[in-house]
Amino acid sequence: DGDVYKYYSEGEWKVSSSGKSVAIINPTTRKTQYKVQACTQAEVNKIMETAKAAQKAWAKTPLWKRAELLHKAAAILKEHKGPIAECLVKEIAKPAKDAVTEVVRSGDLVSYTAEEGVRILGEGKFLVSDSFPGNERTKYCLTSKIPLGVVLAIPPFNYPVNLAVSKIAPALIAGNSLVLKPPTQGAVAALHMVHCFHLAGFPKGLISCVTGKGSEIGDFLTMHPGVNCISFTGGDTGIAISKKAGMVPLQMELGGKDACIVLEDADLDLVAANIIKGGFSYSGQRCTAVKVVLVMESVADALVNKVKARVAKLTVGAPEDDCDITPVVSESSANFIEGLVMDAKQKGATFCQEYRREGNLIWPLLLDHVRPDMRIAWEEPFGPVLPVIRINSVEEGIHHCNASNFGLQGCVFTRDINKAVLISDAMETGTVQINSAPARGPDHFPFQGLRDSGIGSQGVTNSINLMTKVKSTVINLP
């Protein structure tokens, strides 16, 4: 069926034997935009088998050659930024310019990873035995980093390309093979990206991309005995995967409720600009979005007014027109967001704008005077709705942040660097940004969450290390 995008297995584009497809609904038109193959478990088995075989040869390929291929893929990816970005616009309603940025950032990430890989994987350790009590200098230990085997990568809809390559590139440079299960929304952009790796000329079976229904191949993939590492970014599904996965390293990034703590001495224009960028870019559909503002009461009115003025300037509409606020990814997501808004309304939050929704398009909304008994104080809307909680002490803000089941990032705004550092120390999150909105990038920075926000640490270097294991050779002298 020419209308259904093929999946990628054994270095070839294939039609599934299921004869079935999965529809990708354009969030803007709410009509089917593309279709992808609904792969079967037997097809997953075949992919796992070839991934295992391909990995053995790949691990023996010189590191500089692996890097060379990755650099080639990065260049091809950037050349293809136009058509890939177009898919992102149609599949996930990402504003046109941001869609291009995602692809370019991905090319840069692949190149950076290749460079980082040749450095850190080209080095090992040399240890001697006489450091440890009771030992003579008779044992020399040489360590190196070896690949894990087959890495399963499951990126989310909000960065189908970037959060795929942030798993693919470290896996490959380290000598692993890679099986990609893209999100349904974003699957075609991901297939396009995989095609760039195909054109770069990686060995057959080293990279595969399997599409299909979660109910058919989801658990089957994550519990597959052929998988040696899982790198997942997404929501609650990650918690379920962690419980079911075998004894394999897990890298999980599972969302957040990033707090923005605003002190009395903060530069309120800077705060307002960052709340807009942090809270409303890609319509709030980022794990690292600002998801709750905790502002000192004495400056709350001034801050809310400044944010309100900026919200009024946000453009709302189609991603093709590069609007700031675009339709959220699905109807169920829009319904969930609406549920949080209605709960806040019923419990007496102040609406700084009128609530407005058309289809999946939700107008940006700032909710003031939110209290801890409202769902939106704790839950992640993943939409353009931002709650403001007024606090009377910094401790109150820190307490709210730490009481969350999430612990991804957070930010604090103050002109007092000493206070900022103390607050950062007190906030139980993977990262705290001082005087800027939370963000994952630059992509070589460590990126990690506490509690339900994840397992392991990401960022280029950490990902390479996570996808390797230390191997020792000990020379015993007579």
Ligand code: G3P
């Ligand atoms: O939501 C995915 C998360 O990794 C955010 O990335 O670059 O928007 O901070 P970023």
